[in-house]
Structures are given as C-alpha cells and as structure tokens.
Amino acid sequence: MSKIRRVAVTSPQTRLAHARRRSRGRWRQPRLAAGDTQRATALYAAQRRRGIPALVLMFTLLLGLPGVFALFPALDTVRLLGIPLSWLMLAVLPYPAMALLARWQLRRAERLEDE
Amino acid sequence: MGIALAVAPVVLVTLLIGVRGVAAMRTTSDFLVASRRISPLVNSAAVSGEYLSAASFLGVAGLVVKDGIGALWYPVGFTAGYIAMLVLVAAPMRRSGALTVPDFAEARLNSPALRRLAAVVVLVIGTIYVVPQFRTAGLVLTAVGGTPYWVGVVLAGAAVSVTLALGGMRAATYVQAFQFVLKLLLFLIPAIWLVLQAGAVNRTDALNPVEFTHFARETKVRFEVDVTMEIREPTPVRRNGVVETLPPGEFTAHSQDEVVFGTGAAVPAVRGGAALGGPDWRRPLLDLGDQGYPLLGTWAVLIATMLGTMGLPHVLMRFHTSPDGRAARRTAAITVALLGVFYLFPGVYGVLGRVLVPGLYLSGATDTVVVALPYQVDSGWAGGLFTALLTAGAFAAFLATSLGLLLVMSGAIAHDLVPGGLRRLRIAVFGVAGIMVLLALRSAELDAGVLVTWGFTVAASTFCPLLVLGIWWPRLTATGGIAGVLTGLVASSGSILFALAGPPLRGWVAILVQQPAPWSVPLAFGVMALVSLRGRPPAWSTAAMLRLHLDEPRSTGARDRSSTVRRLARLLNR
Numbered sequence: 184m185s186k187i188r189r190v191a192v193t194s195p196q197t198r199l200a201h202a203r204r205r206s207r208g209r210w211r212q213p214r215l216a217a218g219d220t221q222r223a224t225a226l227y228a229a230q231r232r233r234g235i236p237a238l239v240l241m242f243t244l245l246l247g248l249p250g251v252f253a254l255f256p257a258l259d260t261v262r263l264l265g266i267p268l269s270w271l272m273l274a275v276l277p278y279p280a281m282a283l284l285a286r287w288q289l290r291r292a293e294r295l296e297d298e
Numbered sequence: 299m300g301i302a303l304a305v306a307p308v309v310l311v312t313l314l315i316g317v318r319g320v321a322a323m324r325t326t327s328d329f330l331v332a333s334r335r336i337s338p339l340v341n342s343a344a345v346s347g348e349y350l351s352a353a354s355f356l357g358v359a360g361l362v363v364k365d366g367i368g369a370l371w372y373p374v375g376f377t378a379g380y381i382a383m384l385v386l387v388a389a390p391m392r393r394s395g396a397l398t399v400p401d402f403a404e405a406r407l408n409s410p411a412l413r414r415l416a417a418v419v420v421l422v423i424g425t426i427y428v429v430p431q432f433r434t435a436g437l438v439l440t441a442v443g444g445t446p447y448w449v450g451v452v453l454a455g456a457a458v459s460v461t462l463a464l465g466g467m468r469a470a471t472y473v474q475a476f477q478f479v480l481k482l483l484l485f486l487i488p489a490i491w492l493v494l495q496a497g498a499v500n501r502t503d504a505l506n507p508v509e510f511t512h513f514a515r516e517t518k519v520r521f522e523v524d525v526t527m528e529i530r531e532p533t534p535v536r537r538n539g540v541v542e543t544l545p546p547g548e549f550t551a552h553s554q555d556e557v558v559f560g561t562g563a564a565v566p567a568v569r570g571g572a573a574l575g576g577p578d579w580r581r582p583l584l585d586l587g588d589q590g591y592p593l594l595g596t597w598a599v600l601i602a603t604m605l606g607t608m609g610l611p612h613v614l615m616r617f618h619t620s621p622d623g624r625a626a627r628r629t630a631a632i633t634v635a636l637l638g639v640f641y642l643f644p645g646v647y648g649v650l651g652r653v654l655v656p657g658l659y660l661s662g663a664t665d666t667v668v669v670a671l672p673y674q675v676d677s678g679w680a681g682g683l684f685t686a687l688l689t690a691g692a693f694a695a696f697l698a699t700s701l702g703l704l705l706v707m708s709g710a711i712a713h714d715l716v717p718g719g720l721r722r723l724r725i726a727v728f729g730v731a732g733i734m735v736l737l738a739l740r741s742a743e744l745d746a747g748v749l750v751t752w753g754f755t756v757a758a759s760t761f762c763p764l765l766v767l768g769i770w771w772p773r774l775t776a777t778g779g780i781a782g783v784l785t786g787l788v789a790s791s792g793s794i795l796f797a798l799a800g801p802p803l804r805g806w807v808a809i810l811v812q813q814p815a816p817w818s819v820p821l822a823f824g825v826m827a828l829v830s831l832r833g834r835p836p837a838w839s840t841a842a843m844l845r846l847h848l849d850e851p852r853s854t855g856a857r858d859r860s861s862t863v864r865r866l867a868r869l870l871n872r
Contacts, residue, residue, distance in 0.1 A: 212838045213405075213838055213841045213842040213845050214838075214841060215841050215844060215845060215848070219848055220841070220844060222848060223844035223845065223847050223848040224844060226847045226848065226849065227843075227844055227847040230847060231770065234385040234386065237381070237385050238381075238382065238385050238386070241378060241381050241382070245374065245375075245378055245600055245604070246597055246600060249371070249582075249583055249592075249593055249596040249597060249600075250593065252581070252582050252583055253583065253592065253593045256581070258582075259580060259581065259582070265502075265505055266505055267505070267580075269581075269582045270367055270582060270645075272582070273367065273368075273370050273371070273374070273582040274367075274370050274642070274645040275642060277374045277377070277378075278374075278377065278637075278638030278639075278641060278642060279638065281377055281378060281381060281634050281638060282634050282635040282638050284381055284634075285380070285381050285384055285630070285631040285634040285635070286631060286635075288381070288384060288385060288631075289384065289627060289628065289631040292384075292385075292389070292627060293624065293627070296624065296849040
C-alpha cells in the first residue's frame with residue numbers, strides 16, 4: 184500500500200454530472216461482431232450442454248435423498264459412532280458432495296472457455 | 299454489561315472498516331459495486347458473510363428444536379442454491395454489465411416498465427428478508443441481556459445505515475468478508491466447547507431422543523409472546539409466583555408470563571410443531587405443521603431455497619463486484635465450499651438445545667436456543683464468555699445480511715425508481731432503514747419458519763424465471779417477463795399471506811399454501827414462456843442473449859488488487 188494520497192482524476196464536469204444525476208447512458212441495441220457471434224453461439228450451446236447434466240445431477244441427489252429416507256426408515260436405527268446414519272446423511276454428507284459437484288462443474292465450464 | 303462488551307466490538311469494527319472504505323469513493327458505480335475489483339476468494343467470503351443471516355446463525359438450530367432433525371434440510375437448500383447459480387446465472391449475469399437486477403432486465407429486454415417492476419420486487423424481497431433480521435436482533439438482546447425488544451432493533455438499524463451511508467459496497471465487501479471469518483469462528487468454537495463440556499449423559503441423550511412427556515427437572519418458562527398450549531393432565535405449576543393447577547384442555551400463556559413446571563409435571567403439547575423428541579421429531583424429513591406429508595414438505599422447502607438463492611437481489615449484486623464472468627463463476631463455486639463448512643454446525647446446537655433448554659419449545663422462543671445454551675452447560679465465567687461470543691456472532695449475522703439488503707433496496711429506489719446521484723442514494727439508505735426498523739418493531743410474534751423461507755419463495759417465483767429464461771432462451775419478450783414476474787409475485791406472496799391470515803387448512807393443501815414454491819415457480823416459468831411465445835421477440839433479441847455467453851478477453855489480472863490478496867489468490871490457484 185502506498186502512502187500517497189489518492190486524488191480523483193475525473194473532469195470537474197463529470198463530477199458535477201454525477202452529483203446532479205446519475206449518468207445512465209441511453210439503451211443501445213446490442214451488437215456482436217461476426218467472429219464474436221460465432222464464438223458466443225458455440226459457447227452458449229456448449230455451456231448449455233454441460234450445464235444441464237450438472238443441474239439434473241444436483242436435483243436428483245437432493246430431491247432423491249428425502250425419498251431414500253421415506254423409503255428406508257430403517258436408516259434411522261442404524262448407527263455410526265452412536266449417531267443415527269440418516270442424521271449423518273442429512274447433516275454431513277450433502278456438503279462435501281455439493282462442493283465436489285461445484286468444483287467439477289466449474290472445471291468443465293472453464294475448460295470450454297480455455298479452448 | 300457483558301452484552302455491551304460483546305456487541306460493541308462488532309459494531310465498532312463494522313463502522314471502522316466502513317469509514318476506511320470511504321477513501322476512494324467517487325461515483326455511484328464505486329458505491330454500488332466497489333468499482334468491480336474484488337477477487338473470487340474475497341468475494342466468495344463476502345457472499346457467504348452476507349448470506350449467513352440470522353436465519354442461518356440462529357434460525358436453523360431453533361427450527362431443529364421446534365420441528366425436528368428435518369429442519370437441517372434448510373441449510374442444504376441454502377447451499378445448493380449456489381450450484382444452480384454457478385451453472386445458470388453467475389458468469390452471464392456478470393457479463394451483462396448491469397449494476398442491479400432491474401438493470402439486467404433493461405439490458406436484456408430494453409423495457410423500462412420491467413425495470414421498474416423488478417425494482418418493486420427487490421423492495422418486496424428486501425423487506426421480507428430484512429425485517430426478520432432486525433426482529434431477531436431484538437429477540438436475542440432481550441434473551442441475553444434483558445433489554446426491551448426495541449433496543450436491539452434500533453441498534454441494528456442504526457449501525458447498518460451509518461456504515462452503508464458512509465462506505466457503500468466497497469466498505470460492505472470488506473465488512474462482509476471479515477464477518478464471514480468472524481461468524482465461522484464464533485459459531486464453530488462455541489459448538490466444540492459445548493459438545494466437550496455438555497458431559498457424556500447429555501451427549502448420549504442428544505443422540506438418543508425420547509419423547510419429551512414429563513419435565514426431568516424444575517423448568518422455568520418465560521413467554522415473550524402469547525402461546526396457546528394443550529394441557530393433557532392436571533398440571534401443578536407456579537404462574538408468576540402463584541401456585542395453581544392447570545386443568546386439561548387449552549391454556550393460553552400471555553406475553554411476559556413466567557410459568558414454572560415442577561419435576562415430573564406433564565409437558566403440554568404445542569400446536570404446529572412436532573412433539574419434542576418424538577418419532578416425527580427424529581425423522582430426517584420436514585413435516586411442515588404436522589400435516590402428515592413429510593416428503594412433500596421437504597421437497598417444497600428444498601425447491602424454494604435452492605431456486606430462491608438464485609434470485610436474491612443482494613446476492614446477485616455481489617457477482618457484479620467480480621472483475622469478469624470467470625471470476626464470478628469461481629466466486630459461486632468457492633461459496634458452496636465455504637457455506638458447507640459453516641452448515642455442519644447448526645445441527646449440533648439443535649440436538650443439544652433439545653436436551654438442555656426444552657423450555658424454549660414451549661415459549662416459542664426457539665430462535666434464541668444458540669445463545670441460551672452456554673449457560674446451561676456452565677453457569678460460571680466460561681458460560682458467560684461463550685454467550686457473549688455467540689451474541690457477537692449473531693449480531694455480526696444481522697449486520698452483514700442487512701447491509702447487503704439495505705444497499706440493494708436503496709439502490710432500487712435511487713437508481714431505478716427515481717434516478718438520482720450519490721447523495722440521493724445515501725438519503726435512501728436512511729429512509730429504508732427507518733421503515734424496516736418500524737416494521738420490525740411490530741413483527742415480534744411472526745413465525746420464524748415462515749419468515750426464513752418467505753423471501754426465498756418470492757425470489758424463486760420472480761427473479762429466478764426472469765434470469766434463467768433471460769439468459770438461456772432467446773425468445774423471451776419484455777411482455778412475457780412482466781407477466782411472469784407479476785404472476786409469480788402475486789401467487790407466492792398471496793399464498794403465504796393467506797397461510798398467515800386466512801382460515802387454518804389441513805393436509806397437503808396446507809403445505810402447498812404455506813410453501814407455494816412447488817407450484818408458483820413452474821407457474822411463473824409457464825406464464826413467462828407462454829406469453830413470450832404469443833409475442834415476437836425483437837430482431838436484436840438473440841444478440842442480446844448471446845452477448846451474455848461471450849467470454850471477455852483474458853485480462854492481465856491482478857494489477858488492481860492489493861499485494862496481500864494477490865499472494866493469497868496465487869496460493870489458491872494451485
């Protein structure tokens with residue numbers, strides 16, 4: 184961190200404009216250069232293709248787990264280290280699973296953009 | 299006195315960091331999104347810090363006492379929301395270049411009407427979310443320090459609005475990141491101490507719940523709100539110092555009543571909650587209101603929290619402080635891991651609370667279970683110290699969440715509804731905070747479980763479809779967006795208001811009215827898609843959508859960050 188005092192380097196007019204009204208630019212029609220359109224279309228399709236399995240996996244795991252509990256009430260009586268197994272499956276298991284899922288999906292999404 | 303010692307440092311440090319942030323503040327963009335220079339790690343700590351509200355710090359443990367182990371589904375949904383965010387929203391939202399959700403609506407669909415509607419939705423969600431924060435601040439200070447309810451509420455409101463008006467988002471980002479670390483430590487260390495200190499008998503009792511039918515020892519219950527109970531057999535009690543026997547049937551304890559149940563007295567039943575420690579309580583499913591449909595109740599809560607996170611305006615805004623779309627995506631991924639660590643612990647407080655402070659179950663003040671625990675384990679200085687630590691953490695939780703929400707709400711007013719400069723934004727902060735304090739003063743009696751998910755449900759039924767379709771479906775039109783958001787807002791809020799004020803319902807209908815997400819979200823998506831299909835999207839629509847998926851040229855990175863953050867970031871990037 185430098186000890187030099189920081190000064191605003193804006194035109195006094197800009198500062199005036201900011202003080203008076205927020206300078207919200209007029210809406211401009213979005214345009215993409217030809218090359219960009221191609222890349223964006225490819226990325227859009229690829230991200231959608233990779234995103235859907237990740238979402239389906241997440242919903243299956245999380246909405247499925249209550250189903251498992253409902254179907255197998257015996258999980259409440261099985262104990263691990265004295266704690267009911269079903270409690271552990273709810274209070275502990277989902278978090279590392281979700282962190283791994285997030286990491287996996289992040290890598291996949293970033294790799295698409297690295298190409 | 300101890301309470302002042304606990305709360306004062308949190309408020310002071312919050313203010314201090316807030317004032318430090320003023321240095322470089324020049325424009326509205328500086329104020330709102332810290333000029334977009336926050337690294338993924340700091341930003342995800344800030345997201346988590348902002349997100350871990352009173353509901354997470356106190357509410358979940360309280361709901362475990364009230365509703366049973368199944369209440370641990372709430373934090374699972376809270377965390378899962380960030381995976382949905384990572385996949386669907388984070389990067390494109392950042393690439394839209396918009397400042398706020400209403401900005402996004404205009405950038406993608408060019409509709410001033412939708413922009414204003416989105417700003418109104420921001421205000422609705424913000425109100426539903428911030429009022430419980432202030433409410434819990436009041437309840438906790440009452441439980442711990444015996445101060446009147448309004449003191450905590452006013453204190454929280456004042457601290458938040460002063461910090462924000464001075465520092466804005468730049469300040470808020472560092473405050474939030476600091477507060478995440480603070481909250482994690484203040485939650486984790488007392489939890490470990492409690493488990494060690496509680497003793498083998500209590501630990502075994504906590505893991506082997508038996509139905510709470512008779513008081514094991516003399517128990518004093520202090521009522522802060524009116525509670526109606528079902529007395530099962532003639533029960534001798536001492537009410538406000540007078541010995542009497544309660545006859546079987548309904549019995550209403552009034553606010554400020556103090557009822558002492560003797561050893562061996564029968565425990566009255568409380569309507570709406572699972573019998574404490576009973577078979578329903580032990581099941582890892584969430585049987586809302588004891589209606590007998592545990593699977594439906596669990597799914598309803600999961601859907602609301604998972605999809606609602608994606609639409610929370612203060613969280614979405616955090617992603618704009620990332621330098622680019624890639625960093626925004628990373629922020630979401632790291633957040634899943636950070637939240638996962640924190641959410642391992644509410645269950646510990648919940649199961650210990652059932653054993654050690656069962657009286658809260660009767661008084662309905664289960665929200666205060668976390669801060670009530672240390673004194674049950676150790677009545678000496680250690681108990682006092684840990685109560686103070688937990689109170690400080692809880693206060694950090696109210697402050698962090700309220701900061702982000704007030705910022706977003708004043709942004710919606712001063713940026714979207716009546717555009718103005720920085721000065722108007724600062725005035726708006728004070729105005730909004732004042733109104734929230736007034737509302738919180740009158741909502742001490744609302745049900746915590748409803749308050750926790752209400753904001754999520756509205757967000758899931760409005761912004762979630764708008765963002766998902768806006769980002770992934772080129773055919774979305776402005777008319778479709780408006781119709782869908784309006785439908786979702788009216789359906790979700792109307793349904794919950796009906797559950798709060800309308801006649802009592804039974805069975806699965808009651809669950810779907812109280813937690814409308816399973817039908818209101820598909821309804822909003824459906825209306826949005828159908829109305830869009832009937833219209834014709836403008837020629838530029840596809841370009842407006844594709845733009846969100848185009849990655850930025852890779853920046854040279856780190857040049858704007860401080861050296862400490864740069865070193866940390868290098869360490870984390872393997």
